[in-house]
Amino acid sequence: MIRLTVSGVHDLPDLTDVAAVVSLRDPQDRRPAELEALDAPVLELVFHDTDGDPLDHAPQEWHLARLERFLDGVRPPSLHVHCFAGISRSPALASFALAYLHPERSDPEVVRRVLEARPQALPNAHLLRLADGRLGRSLARAWRRQAQRY
Incomplete structure (x- = not known):
């Protein structure tokens, strides 16, 4: 299974041994300087960590299609997947990436792997719903069940 790391921009790890990076940011934010000298391919996706506010640039299904093509x-x-805080968008897209690359893995196993990479993860529910629709999975339910354990 793919080796996964997840972070925010303020706790980016050393990325020299990472084969690929997914960089998520808000529309008004700049690309992290740490990515400039990176030899690995980087996919940049720009959208807000939204709860449905109509003024936000919400993630769309085409963002997932771009991630699929990249992968x-x-x-x-x-x-490595990062967003601003490493709590909402990046764990949701990390869940999507793992489920896409390893369709044989169960949804609870995908959740466990993302939590190993980022224990404070609380994935964006909208992104999880998009991922479930695109992949025919139940990642949102698996994340809810995980949260109910606490």
Whole structure:
């Protein structure tokens, strides 16, 4: 299974041994300087961590399609996903990436792997619903069940 790391921009790890990076940011934010000298391929996706506010730039299904094309083109042995805080958008897209690359893995196993990478993860519910619709999975339910354990 792919080696996964997840972070925010303020706790980006050393990315020199990462095969690919997914960088999520708000429309008004700049690309993190740490990505400038990186040799690994980087997919940049720009949207807000929204709860449905009509003024936000919400994630769309085409963002997931771009991520699929990126993953298909790179097929990375390791992947780093980051957003501003590393709590909502990046764990949701990390869940999508793991489920997409490893369809044989159960939804609870995907959740467990993301939590190993980012214990404070509380994935964006809208992104999880988009992922479930695109993949025919139940990641949102698996994350809710995980949250109910606490």
